[in-house]
Amino acid sequence: MSILIKNSRVIxxxxxxxxxxxxxxxxxxxxxxxxxxxxxxDTVIDAAGKITVPGLVDMHVHLREPGxxxxxxxxxxxxxxxxxxxxxxxxxxxxxxxxxxPRSVVLLREIIEQTAGARVFICGAITRGxxxxxxxxxxxxxxxxxxxxxDDGSSVDSEALFLKALKAAKKNKxxxxxxxxxxLLSAGGVVNLGLLSTRLGLRGISRESEYSRVxxxxxxxxxxxxxxxxxxxxxxESVEIIARSKKKGIAVTAETAPHYFALTEEAVGxxxxxxxxxxxxxxxxxxEAIKQGLREGVIDVIASDHAPHTENEKxxxxxxAEFGVIGLETELAVSITVLVRPGMLTWSECVRKLxxxxxxxxxxSGGTLGxxxxxxxxxxxxxxxxxxxxxxxxxxxxxxxxxxxxxxxTVEYTICRxxxxxKDSKWNL
Amino acid sequence: MEWTRKDLLxxxxxxxxxxxxxxxxxxxxxxxxxxxxxxxxxLRGKTVVNLFYEPSTRTRVSFEVAAKxxxxxxxxxAAETSSVKKGETLIDTGRNIQALKADIIVIRHSCSGAxxxxxxxxxxxxxxxxxxxxxxxxxxxxxxxxxxxxxxxxKGLHVAIVGDIAHSRVARSNIWGLTRLGAxxxxxxxPMLIPAGIEKFGVRVTGDIDDALRTADAVxxxxxxxxxxxxxxxxxxxxxFKKFGITRERLEKAKKRIIxxxxxxxxxxxxxxxxxxxxxxxxxxxxxxxxIAVRMAVLFLVSQASxxxxxx
Numbered sequence: 001m002s003i004l005i006k007n008s009r010v011i012x013x014x015x016x017x018x019x020x021x022x023x024x025x026x027x028x029x030x031x032x033x034x035x036x037x038x039x040x041x042d043t044v045i046d047a048a049g050k051i052t053v054p055g056l057v058d059m060h061v062h063l064r065e066p067g068x069x070x071x072x073x074x075x076x077x078x079x080x081x082x083x084x085x086x087x088x089x090x091x092x093x094x095x096x097x098x099x100x101x102p103r104s105v106v107l108l109r110e111i112i113e114q115t116a117g118a119r120v121f122i123c124g125a126i127t128r129g130x131x132x133x134x135x136x137x138x139x140x141x142x143x144x145x146x147x148x149x150x151d152d153g154s155s156v157d158s159e160a161l162f163l164k165a166l167k168a169a170k171k172n173k174x175x176x177x178x179x180x181x182x183x184l185l186s187a188g189g190v191v192n193l194g195l196l197s198t199r200l201g202l203r204g205i206s207r208e209s210e211y212s213r214v215x216x217x218x219x220x221x222x223x224x225x226x227x228x229x230x231x232x233x234x235x236x237e238s239v240e241i242i243a244r245s246k247k248k249g250i251a252v253t254a255e256t257a258p259h260y261f262a263l264t265e266e267a268v269g270x271x272x273x274x275x276x277x278x279x280x281x282x283x284x285x286x287x288e289a290i291k292q293g294l295r296e297g298v299i300d301v302i303a304s305d306h307a308p309h310t311e312n313e314k315x316x317x318x319x320x321a322e323f324g325v326i327g328l329e330t331e332l333a334v335s336i337t338v339l340v341r342p343g344m345l346t347w348s349e350c351v352r353k354l355x356x357x358x359x360x361x362x363x364x365s366g367g368t369l370g371x372x373x374x375x376x377x378x379x380x381x382x383x384x385x386x387x388x389x390x391x392x393x394x395x396x397x398x399x400x401x402x403x404x405x406x407x408x409x410t411v412e413y414t415i416c417r418x419x420x421x422x423k424d425s426k427w428n429l
Numbered sequence: 430m431e432w433t434r435k436d437l438l439x440x441x442x443x444x445x446x447x448x449x450x451x452x453x454x455x456x457x458x459x460x461x462x463x464x465x466x467x468x469x470x471x472l473r474g475k476t477v478v479n480l481f482y483e484p485s486t487r488t489r490v491s492f493e494v495a496a497k498x499x500x501x502x503x504x505x506x507a508a509e510t511s512s513v514k515k516g517e518t519l520i521d522t523g524r525n526i527q528a529l530k531a532d533i534i535v536i537r538h539s540c541s542g543a544x545x546x547x548x549x550x551x552x553x554x555x556x557x558x559x560x561x562x563x564x565x566x567x568x569x570x571x572x573x574x575x576x577x578x579x580x581x582x583x584k585g586l587h588v589a590i591v592g593d594i595a596h597s598r599v600a601r602s603n604i605w606g607l608t609r610l611g612a613x614x615x616x617x618x619x620p621m622l623i624p625a626g627i628e629k630f631g632v633r634v635t636g637d638i639d640d641a642l643r644t645a646d647a648v649x650x651x652x653x654x655x656x657x658x659x660x661x662x663x664x665x666x667x668x669x670f671k672k673f674g675i676t677r678e679r680l681e682k683a684k685k686r687i688i689x690x691x692x693x694x695x696x697x698x699x700x701x702x703x704x705x706x707x708x709x710x711x712x713x714x715x716x717x718x719x720x721i722a723v724r725m726a727v728l729f730l731v732s733q734a735s736x737x738x739x740x741x
Contacts, residue, residue, distance in 0.1 A: 200542060201563030316519065
């Protein structure tokens with residue numbers, strides 16, 4: 001089967017390409033990218049006015065399988081990802097059981113092979129049961145297929161253990177993704193510590209609980225001469241620490257999630273549990289610092305931190321609601337609306353943070369277009385306006401922080417491994 | 430001015446006129462409790478459910494007395510004995526109470542925002558009787574009612590609130606209500622008991638009790654909730670009394686007519702000396718009496734607004 005995509009603006013930051021091109025896909029690979037291609041194809045997509053980008057790479061996704069299939073499965077999560085233009089993702093290990101043994105890696109790999117609609121890469125835990133006590137056997141987990149380690153959801157409190165993990169990961173050539181949170185400082189908090197926590201009478205999570213751990217983890221990484229990746233940066237001080245460390249030449253990379261640059265703590269309003277996540281929404285100055293950090297290259301990656309929860313788990317007292325929001329289906333549109341359209345990032349810079357940057361950090365081959373490469377790409381309508389509604393989500397869960405938001409930019413087609421795996425409903429007409 | 434709200438969740442959301450309406454309505458109900466037959470038929474045929482997830486005697490009894498003086502039927506649910514222990518959610522409990530055709534739920538809960546969750550998910554009236562550290566609107570209304578009785582005005586009064594501001598719903602509701610009605614509020618506590626950014630709510634912050642009392646027309650003394658101090662972050666009890674306790678000696682430096690309020694229950698010798706608690710300027714028991722009138726007013730207003738919505 002062959003596909004010809006005509007007349008779109010093709011953005012591929014890894015090849016410094018941002019120009020009108022035709023793309024020809026044959027035998028599941030990109031066979032030509034040229035100014036004008038007049039070959040016959042089984043499917044011809046006239047994409048004039050659209051933008052074609054490499055399939056997005058989301059390096060922070062909770063697929064919940066195995067264990068919480070009521071929230072999400074590999075099948076439903078990857079279907080949701082494809083709607084968001086995402087063709088590759090890193091599945092976080094805080095499942096039940098957690099991904100901390102060769103056996104659980106194999107189990108998850110089998111589920112992925114049988115049910116995934118997109119490319120799912122596995123992140124192993126750093127410690128057994130993510131309890132921060134005993135290091136997993138990174139070598140044997142890697143042999144079974146993990147490409148990164150993280151105790152995401154918890155931080156590794158012991159410095160000695162984290163140092164050991166950094167060294168073991170380096171030896172095995174895989175990145176460590178660090179959830180930075182000093183739980184002694186954040187203990188029991190549910191929103192940002194400040195005006196909002198005072199007004200609502202809720203326990204606050206201090207910025208310090210995040211940035212002190214960012215500082216510690218980068219310090220340990222520098223000492224051990226190992227790379228480290230900082231997950232979900234939410235506050236100004238973390239951005240500053242990462243900027244300073246990068247200037248010193250320390251091998252640190254960082255990611256943020258769309259809600260941290262698009263929303264602030266005020267969005268919690270009257271106890272909206274769909275605005276409850278960890279780290280919490282912060283203040284205007286933090287969102288601004290994150291945008292600047294993205295612009296200046298301090299923050300390398302935009303990742304969704306897609307964290308599905310059932311409605312039951314959110315329709316409770318704020319203190320008792322689960323932390324986390326879904327993001328696969330809104331990540332691109334929020335980035336376009338909040339970063340690209342106001343001119344904070346160019347298209348190319350934004351696409352870079354959603355594709356080649358995370359691919360390089362993870363050491364996977366996606367995130368770029370190139371002749372001979374497997375055809376993973378997304379065709380975007382950059383202008384189309386839409387309103388986020390519960391009924392539109394493919395994800396099993398509907399806990400989006402952007403319900404009701406008016407966004408610009410939709411995914412028209414997603415092609416993964418050379419096949420059209422998602423298209424906007426209007427193309428069926 | 431007509432009351433239109435289905436619920437009373439907090440004072441933050443109330444305008445000046447709404448606050449004044451509650452106070453005047455309470456004023457007209459106060460007399461009922463002095464009658465030989467302490468009852469009016471305003472809520473006859475209505476059912477009020479006291480849904481208490483936290484132990485409380487005084488607030489629960491006060492609401493019960495208020496509802497009964499309005500001729501409502503009252504049902505008390507204590508969380509320990511209800512199906513909450515069986516895992517029922519707050520929303521389901523609320524819907525069940527609604528299905529029993531109750532008219533008003535009075536809720537006390539340890540989670541901030543619990544009253545708001547309930548109110549959003551039932552059509553019947555919800556009155557917040559204290560949610561976590563968030564708000565305790567009827568307590569603040571009775572404090573303000575008492576102040577108004579004493580001074581005949583709120584505007585321009587200096588009110589000091591002393592004690593654990595960070596974990597106090599009484600403090601928050603008082604701050605919203607008093608500032609909206611034009612009083613000047615000073616909060617006074619050790620630094621770890623002052624919540625972040627509180628000065629942005631239009632209050633003055635001080636750590637010096639003498640400074641707080643100097644210009645005060647009234648001082649509202651909060652109970653030190655030592656039982657909630659999981660992290661041992663609070664000062665020692667005796668230490669606290671020395672630095673912040675309201676004593677005769679301290680009051681001698683304050684205005685002569687200063688009145689002493691306390692939401693109760695009081696810890697004698699911790700936040701307030703026995704002598705001060707029982708002195709003529711103490712209005713602590715008058716507050717309890719006024720609580721009935723204020724709660725009658727609130728129950729009456731939300732119920733009346735519901736009736737109007739039904740007939741509209």
